[in-house]
Amino acid sequence: MILPKLFSLALALTGGALAATIPETDFDVIVVGGGPAGLSALSALSRVRRSAALFDSHQYRNDPTREMHDVIGNDGTPPALFRAAARAQISNYSTASFIDTTITSITPVSNNNFTTYFRTTDNTGAEYTSRKIVLATGLIDLLPANVPGLVEGFGKGIFWCPWCDGYEHRDQPFGILGEIGHIVSSLLEVTTLNSDIIAFVNGTYTDENVAALEASYSDWRAQIAAYGVRIENRTIASFTRLQDGGEVQNEAHDQQLDVFRVDFTEGEPIVRNAFLTNFGTAQRSGLPYDLGLAMTEDGKIDTSSYSGMRTSLSGVFAIGDANSDGSTNVPHAMFSGKRAGVYGHVELAREDMAAKIAKRSVSTRALHKEAERLVGDEMEKIWERVKA
Numbered sequence: 001m002i003l004p005k006l007f008s009l010a011l012a013l014t015g016g017a018l019a020a021t022i023p024e025t026d027f028d029v030i031v032v033g034g035g036p037a038g039l040s041a042l043s044a045l046s047r048v049r050r051s052a053a054l055f056d057s058h059q060y061r062n063d064p065t066r067e068m069h070d071v072i073g074n075d076g077t078p079p080a081l082f083r084a085a086a087r088a089q090i091s092n093y094s095t096a097s098f099i100d101t102t103i104t105s106i107t108p109v110s111n112n113n114f115t116t117y118f119r120t121t122d123n124t125g126a127e128y129t130s131r132k133i134v135l136a137t138g139l140i141d142l143l144p145a146n147v148p149g150l151v152e153g154f155g156k157g158i159f160w161c162p163w164c165d166g167y168e169h170r171d172q173p174f175g176i177l178g179e180i181g182h183i184v185s186s187l188l189e190v191t192t193l194n195s196d197i198i199a200f201v202n203g204t205y206t207d208e209n210v211a212a213l214e215a216s217y218s219d220w221r222a223q224i225a226a227y228g229v230r231i232e233n234r235t236i237a238s239f240t241r242l243q244d245g246g247e248v249q250n251e252a253h254d255q256q257l258d259v260f261r262v263d264f265t266e267g268e269p270i271v272r273n274a275f276l277t278n279f280g281t282a283q284r285s286g287l288p289y290d291l292g293l294a295m296t297e298d299g300k301i302d303t304s305s306y307s308g309m310r311t312s313l314s315g316v317f318a319i320g321d322a323n324s325d326g327s328t329n330v331p332h333a334m335f336s337g338k339r340a341g342v343y344g345h346v347e348l349a350r351e352d353m354a355a356k357i358a359k360r361s362v363s364t365r366a367l368h369k370e371a372e373r374l375v376g377d378e379m380e381k382i383w384e385r386v387k388a
Contacts, residue, residue: 021114021355022115022352022355023115023117025117025130025131026128026129026130027052027128027129027130028045028050028052028130028131028348029041029045029050029051029053029130029131029344029348030053030055030103030106030120030128030130030132030133031045031052031053031054031055031134032103032106032120032133032134032136032137032285032287033054033055033057033135033136033137033138033322034055034057034058034060034098034136035061035062035083035136035138035320035333036082036320036330036333036334037136037138037333037334037336037337038054038056038136038320038337039083039087039090039334040319040333040334040335040336040337040338040341041054041134041136041317041319041337041338041340041341042054042096042341043089043090043096043337044337044338044340044342044345045096045344045345046093046096048345049093049095050095050344050345050348051095051097052096053096053097053098053099053128053130054096054099055099055100055101055102055103055122056098056099056100057101057102057103058100059138059284060083060138061138061139061140061284061321062079063080064154064156065079065156065159065164065165066078066155066156066245066246066256068082068164068330069164069165069168070329070330070331071331099122101122101123101124102122103120103121103122103285103287104121104122104123105121105287105290106118106119106120106121106133106287106290106291107120107121108291108313108315109129114351114354114355114358115131115315115348115355116131116132116314116315116316117129117130117315118130118133120133131348131351132316132344132347133315133317134309134316134318134319134340134341135285135287135288135301135316135317135318135319135322136318136319136320136322136333137283137284137285137287137322138284138285138321139281139322140281140282141154141160141277141279141280141281142279142280142281142282144279147236147238148237148238148239149238149239149240149241149260150239152241153239153241153260154277156245157169157241157260157273157274158239158275158277159274159275159277160276160278160279161328161329162189162193162276163329165274166189166193166194166276167193167254168245168254168255168256169193169194169245169256169258169273170193171195171255172194172196172255172257172274173196173198173271173272173273174190174193174194174196174197174198174272174274174276175197175199175200175262175274175275176190176197176199176200176229176275176276176278177200177202177276177279178200178201178277178278178279179201179202179204179209179278180199180204180206180209180210180213181204181209181212181213181216183213183220183224183229183231184213184216184220184223185278186199186276186278187199187223187229189276190276191227195227195228196228197227197228197230198229198231198232198270199229199231200232200236200262201231201232201233202235202236203233203235204233205233232270234264234265234266235264235265235266236262236263236264236265237263237264238263239261239263240260240261240263241258241259241260242259242271243257243258243259245257245274257273258273258274259271259272260272260274281299281321283299283301283322284322285322288301288318288322291313291316292312292313293311293313293316293318294312296324300322300323301318301322301323302323303317303318303324303325304324304325304326307343308340308342308343308344308347309325309336309339309340309343310343317340317343317344318340319333319336319337319339320333320336321333323336
């Protein structure tokens with residue numbers, strides 16, 4: 001167990017003297033972001049009576065969507081209702097706080113080496129201190145701004161996740177939106193949902209792009225032909241909603257009946273019911289860059305190189321869509337939030353114990369290094385027990 005090992009270590013190094021202290025902070029942990037990831041982290045921390053504050057700018061990636069899906073027990077729940085219910089439940093814990101404002105800066109502060117220490121500032125200039133930071137700041141979808149109707153339809157018949165919205169638009173005339181290079185990967189996600197499919201590649205069907213596609217999928221033409229997919233390379237001018245699937249539905253078959261007209265810069269329009277997009281993403285917040293966190297090539301906060309949703313900066317965790325662990329959906333967000341909450345709590349407990357039993361004259365760096373050696377993979381063992 002962690003505590004006996006640390007106690008034995010401290011006796012050896014300090015002779016049992018009790019001297020060091022942890023600096024006082026407003027909160028043990030500050031969570032930035034109020035979506036499913038941040039809410040899950042706050043819940044995990046509050047359940048073990050860690051003082052934690054969630055700062056919520058009220059900007060959420062899934063805000064445009066009508067309903068959440070593939071979230072067991074909440075299938076069909078609008079995101080806003082899910083967040084409200086989560087807030088109400090977490091508010092029952094006395095150590096949980098919600099602060100509805102936008103964080104503008106986070107600054108690591110020098111300390112006595114027993115713990116990390118941060119000063120966080122919001123858009124009113126108010127400052128808060130904490131020992132740990134959890135970033136649940138999310139992503140934004142980089143939708144082309146020069147195509148009228150695309151942004152307005154996003155999340156309501158035009159979507160990026162077939163697990164989230166595809167079932168409600170199954171067996172309908174369907175479109176894939178994106179560059180020619182993404183056509184095969186997108187097709188593989190929807191072959192069991194739709195059969196009448198047009199790939200709208202928006203002028204990207206060029207010799208150069210086709211050569212790059214063939215390098216990854218040498219038989220891509222055979223693959224799309226096998227499913228009868230037609231490629232439409234004309235430049236899209238606009239999307240016009242002809243019918244709102246939020247209002248017109250086949251409730252007996254759980255289908256949303258959206259209808260869009262796609263107009264081009266030339267030629268006749270095409271009518272489709274729904275679309276899968278394949279556009280890029282970017283970090284919603286500049287905080288990961290301000291903190292100098294290691295990032296992956298695709299612009300995610302690197303947590304894959306570290307354990308427990310940790311980042312390259314000690315004391316900072318990253319969860320949900322913002323991080324690099326490979327999934328972007330509500331169940332993943334909640335999982336990552338819980339994992340960061342567990343690791344953050346035990347990391348704080350380890351630091352508390354090290355400070356309580358350490359003598360100031362002893363090198364805290366040496367103490368931590370030896371503690372890590374003795375504890376080994378204890379954190380992983382705790383996580384395995386918690387998630388079971």
